[in-house]
Amino acid sequence: MIKKLADFLNEQEKHFVKGGKFEKLYPLYEAGASFLFSVKETTQSSVHIRDSLDTKRFMSMVMAALTPCILFGIYNSGYQAHKAVGLSLDLIPVLLTGSKLVLPLILVSYAVGGTIELLFAIIRKHEINEGFLVTGILYPLTLPATLPLWQAGVGIAFGVIVGKEVFGGSGRNFLNPALTARAFVFFTYPAYISGEVWTSILKSKDQIVDGWSGATALAVAAATEAPMKASEVLTNAGFSLEKSFIGLIPGSIGETSVPLILFGAIFLIITGVGSWRTMIGSVLGATLMTLIFNLIAGPSSNPFLGLSPIWQMSIGSFAFATVFMATDPVSSPSLEISRFIYGFLIGILGIIIRVINPAYPEGWMLAILLMNVFAPLIDHVVISMKIKKRIPNVV
Amino acid sequence: MKKINVKNTYKLKIAGSPEEKIVDITQSEEYGVAPSRVKYIKPKVVVKIGDAVKIGSRLFFDKKNEVNEFLSPVSGTIKEIIYGDKRIIKAIVITSDNKDEKEKICDPLSINDIKEKSVADIRSIIQKGGLWSSFLEYPFNRAPDKDEIPPSIYVGLDNDEPFLPESHMFIKGHESEFLTGLSAIKRICKKTYLGMSVNCKVNDPSVRKEATHQLVGDYPANDPGVLLYYNKTSSDENKSWGIKAQDVIRIGMLLESGVYPNKRLITVSGNILKDACYAWVQDGIPVEAVLKGIDDFSKIRIIAGGALTGQKIDKEDYVSYRDFALQVLPEGREQEFLHFFKPGFHRPTVSRTYMSALLKDKEWEMNTSLNGGHRACISCGSCVAVCPVETYPQVTMKNLNVNDIETAMEQGVLDCVECGLCTYVCPSKIELDEIVTNAKNIIAKEVGK
Numbered sequence: 001m002i003k004k005l006a007d008f009l010n011e012q013e014k015h016f017v018k019g020g021k022f023e024k025l026y027p028l029y030e031a032g033a034s035f036l037f038s039v040k041e042t043t044q045s046s047v048h049i050r051d052s053l054d055t056k057r058f059m060s061m062v063m064a065a066l067t068p069c070i071l072f073g074i075y076n077s078g079y080q081a082h083k084a085v086g087l088s089l090d091l092i093p094v095l096l097t098g099s100k101l102v103l104p105l106i107l108v109s110y111a112v113g114g115t116i117e118l119l120f121a122i123i124r125k126h127e128i129n130e131g132f133l134v135t136g137i138l139y140p141l142t143l144p145a146t147l148p149l150w151q152a153g154v155g156i157a158f159g160v161i162v163g164k165e166v167f168g169g170s171g172r173n174f175l176n177p178a179l180t181a182r183a184f185v186f187f188t189y190p191a192y193i194s195g196e197v198w199t200s201i202l203k204s205k206d207q208i209v210d211g212w213s214g215a216t217a218l219a220v221a222a223a224t225e226a227p228m229k230a231s232e233v234l235t236n237a238g239f240s241l242e243k244s245f246i247g248l249i250p251g252s253i254g255e256t257s258v259p260l261i262l263f264g265a266i267f268l269i270i271t272g273v274g275s276w277r278t279m280i281g282s283v284l285g286a287t288l289m290t291l292i293f294n295l296i297a298g299p300s301s302n303p304f305l306g307l308s309p310i311w312q313m314s315i316g317s318f319a320f321a322t323v324f325m326a327t328d329p330v331s332s333p334s335l336e337i338s339r340f341i342y343g344f345l346i347g348i349l350g351i352i353i354r355v356i357n358p359a360y361p362e363g364w365m366l367a368i369l370l371m372n373v374f375a376p377l378i379d380h381v382v383i384s385m386k387i388k389k390r391i392p393n394v395v
Numbered sequence: 396m397k398k399i400n401v402k403n404t405y406k407l408k409i410a411g412s413p414e415e416k417i418v419d420i421t422q423s424e425e426y427g428v429a430p431s432r433v434k435y436i437k438p439k440v441v442v443k444i445g446d447a448v449k450i451g452s453r454l455f456f457d458k459k460n461e462v463n464e465f466l467s468p469v470s471g472t473i474k475e476i477i478y479g480d481k482r483i484i485k486a487i488v489i490t491s492d493n494k495d496e497k498e499k500i501c502d503p504l505s506i507n508d509i510k511e512k513s514v515a516d517i518r519s520i521i522q523k524g525g526l527w528s529s530f531l532e533y534p535f536n537r538a539p540d541k542d543e544i545p546p547s548i549y550v551g552l553d554n555d556e557p558f559l560p561e562s563h564m565f566i567k568g569h570e571s572e573f574l575t576g577l578s579a580i581k582r583i584c585k586k587t588y589l590g591m592s593v594n595c596k597v598n599d600p601s602v603r604k605e606a607t608h609q610l611v612g613d614y615p616a617n618d619p620g621v622l623l624y625y626n627k628t629s630s631d632e633n634k635s636w637g638i639k640a641q642d643v644i645r646i647g648m649l650l651e652s653g654v655y656p657n658k659r660l661i662t663v664s665g666n667i668l669k670d671a672c673y674a675w676v677q678d679g680i681p682v683e684a685v686l687k688g689i690d691d692f693s694k695i696r697i698i699a700g701g702a703l704t705g706q707k708i709d710k711e712d713y714v715s716y717r718d719f720a721l722q723v724l725p726e727g728r729e730q731e732f733l734h735f736f737k738p739g740f741h742r743p744t745v746s747r748t749y750m751s752a753l754l755k756d757k758e759w760e761m762n763t764s765l766n767g768g769h770r771a772c773i774s775c776g777s778c779v780a781v782c783p784v785e786t787y788p789q790v791t792m793k794n795l796n797v798n799d800i801e802t803a804m805e806q807g808v809l810d811c812v813e814c815g816l817c818t819y820v821c822p823s824k825i826e827l828d829e830i831v832t833n834a835k836n837i838i839a840k841e842v843g844k
């Protein structure tokens with residue numbers, strides 16, 4: 001059966017290669033065939049054998065690391081919606097509602113982004129890069145479950161085109177396309193995403209409408225006024241440290257649960273797919289900056305300054321951004337040392353933006369995009385320093 | 396002896412290594428040499444069909460570097476000169492007369508005689524003896540020009556690429572020739588370095604004491620170019636020469652006997668062979684005569700040399716001047732359903748993305764599958780992590796893509812020893828080694844090499 005399928009696909013190949021009827025659609029054929037079966041292509045250069053790792057496996061490792069966050073995101077979206085209007089909190093109904101909210105967003109993201117990806121692959125005559133599998137899921141996980149689908153679609157279109165394709169496509173882009181998409185939605189439709197409107201409200205049993213339910217932890221923290229303590233206000237608003245950590249709170253779909261993100265982090269580090277240097281760098285940077293803020297925080301200053309590192313890292317999208325966004329290899333610098341510096345600067349910048357600028361309660365998105373831009377510079381500096389130590393070999 | 400820890404090496408664990416047993420395969424009616432398989436030369440053939448040749452008769456030389464001569468491995472008559480596309484000379488076929496008549500190249504020389512000889516004499520014997528191409532002049536890996544004086548010569552005793560012969564196998568019984576060859580090499584340059592692996596199994600103390608460096612690391616730690624990279628103290632040394640121990644032995648044989656050494660020890664390996672082992676072969680023997688017991692050649696690839704640097708050849712080819720290994724691998728055209736979804740206990744990888752990473756000591760049955768599709772670089776950094784001379788293949792590649800050769804050189808592209816590991820590990824299946832080698836060839840052309 002499977003053999004037949006393979007034969008069938010190989011049989012069809014002639015239509016898609018140069019001179020075939022559907023020559024233009026080769027990227028589509030290649031994507032499908034190489035998704036189902038490993039390639040039958042053999043080595044042609046003097047390196048006769050090759051490692052088994054390919055980009056498909058690489059990207060599917062990221063997908064595996066994300067799976068718990070996706071599942072929890074579905075559950076939590078349903079849970080928050082039901083809780084807001086006092087519906088049953090049983091597992092099945094909650095999951096059903098959650099799926100209704102989240103799956104369409106994921107579908108839209110893949111459909112819109114995937115189509116654009118395919119179009120560019122056809123125009124540029126190259127294979128579809130698997131990186132999109134990850135972009136297509138990362139993006140919806142950073143959205144509130146209530147975002148209208150068309151906005152989500154516009155966002156991902158913008159992310160793929162501007163974040164990736166205008167720079168020449170996968171491998172040449174220096175911005176993380178998922179974050180570019182998220183940033184676009186953030187700036188274009190601030191009302192939906194700035195942290196004020198998050199949870200879905202159910203009007204009647206199964207009809208979902210968008211509505212106001214409550215602020216996210218960040219919005220609460222940012223709005224705290226002196227001399228109140230941010231941590232107390234947060235706890236009173238239902239965002240106790242414990243809850244914020246576990247993640248059964250309103251927030252972006254996949255970003256709330258720190259333990260599950262940690263699971264992803266460990267998975268990425270064990271498989272070597274995510275750079276631990278970036279992650280550690282970001283944690284250190286954020287801790288350092290938070291401690292500095294803690295030091296300068298006085299009774300009458302912005303109470304957000306006084307929030308301890310553990311709080312800062314449990315709320316908002318710090319964990320998710322550090323583990324899944326900052327580690328995107330394409331938009332990171334390429335050398336290990338640079339990756340540490342890059343992570344560290346993201347940590348510092350993220351906290352600064354989050355605390356100092358209440359207009360952007362989510363600092364990570366901007367911090368990472370900004371550091372994406374500087375990534376080549378970090379590499380350049382590191383390489384320049386390293387080649388000073390080399391004995392020159394030039395002619 | 397200095398110890399050098401070579402960074403970023405990798406141990407390739409492939410099934411099918413040769414047993415430590417030596418067979419003799421020297422009989423064939425026809426032999427051949429293939430000028431087209433000698434890299435970077437413009438061959439000029441000096442024999443015609445019907446000419447009688449002896450062992451050591453000149454067959455062709457490099458028009459660009461006339462001292463680089465190539466000699467006949469047998470005595471007999473020239474049967475055929477086969478041309479390929481673009482008039483490349485695919486083979487000069489010689490019918491053996493089984494007489495083993497030899498051309499005298501010099502008087503037999505002992506180590507003491509070599510001390511008496513002038514440097515010019517020694518160089519000229521090696522050139523006339525057809526072994527000048529044993530030397531590689533860095534950074535372009537070509538045989539040195541006639542008058543080139545090397546700042547130093549780096550000798551690599553061990554091989555760590557699968558499945559080149561291991562040093563204890565080829566040194567055994569040839570210690571004296573090795574030492575003679577080495578003494579000649581020491582005469583032609585100011586400084587000679589001999590690198591030996593920490594795992595070297597050679598027992599002979601007279602050989603061991605010649606080693607100047609001990610190298611710690613897997614493939615390609617024992618490449619002479621790697622030793623050069625770690626040992627050099629100034630850029631004057633970039634033009635050093637490198638040579639492998641087996642070639643040193645050949646030079647020793649030439650000097651001690653005064654005739655062209657036309658036999659060599661090669662490995663015949665691959666896990667589809669029933670009898671993978673070492674073999675003494677006569678140079679120029681048809682590949683088919685060596686690889687016995689293979690019924691179907693359509694599903695395999697024959698590689699002359701190592702798995703990461705060798706040349707793809709056919710069964711009609713001949714064991715050539717630079718071949719010390721013949722290896723057969725299955726052509727990897729099998730397709731696996733949803734391969735990236737499975738645990739992958741049978742998929743060897745440098746990374747930790749398949750369960751195979753847990754099986755530390757396993758030897759893998761590898762084939763020639765590309766193991767993935769061609770993609771854009773994802774900046775994973777794998778190539779940087781396996782570069783023994785600490786360059787940044789992906790950065791270099793991107794610079795070369797925009798023709799920025801200057802920056803690529805600053806970043807060390809000319810230190811590249813062409814080991815192929817970067818290409819081996821790349822998940823996007825980018826032929827990094829080719830990109831780098833092409834750039835080096837462009838630079839070589841510009842400087843007239």
Ligand code: SF4
Pocket residue numbers: 771772773774775776777778779788789817820821822823824825827
């Ligand atoms: S191994 Fe390949 S994909 Fe990874 S950084 Fe190097 S060139 Fe890019």
